[in-house]
Amino acid sequence: MRRLFALLTLAVASCPAVACINDSELPGHEREFRSSYQADRKPAELSPSILQQYGPGTAATVGGVLLVGAGVITFRRLTARG
Secondary structure (H helix, E strand, O other): OHHHHHHHHHHHHOHHHHHHHOOOOOHHHHHHHHHHHHHHOOHHHHOOOHHHHHHHHHHHHHHHHHHHHHHHHHHHHHHHHO
16 A cells, blocks of 8 residues: 555656757747847846845754754764663
């Protein structure tokens, strides 16, 4: 029963990938999109967002906190046993 549930979950999760694989966009459409997108951009829109400014530092900090927390939990479990 667990295997069936796992297979069904995997099948449902992979459905969006099928839509990406069947992409049949023509090269002309891509060229038109790029030209219209670049024409609409203004230099004022190039300012970095808050996520671009603080995202990497925040991710590194959270990762470090999680790593230290995992180390503390592991150390406490090892000392409790022995």
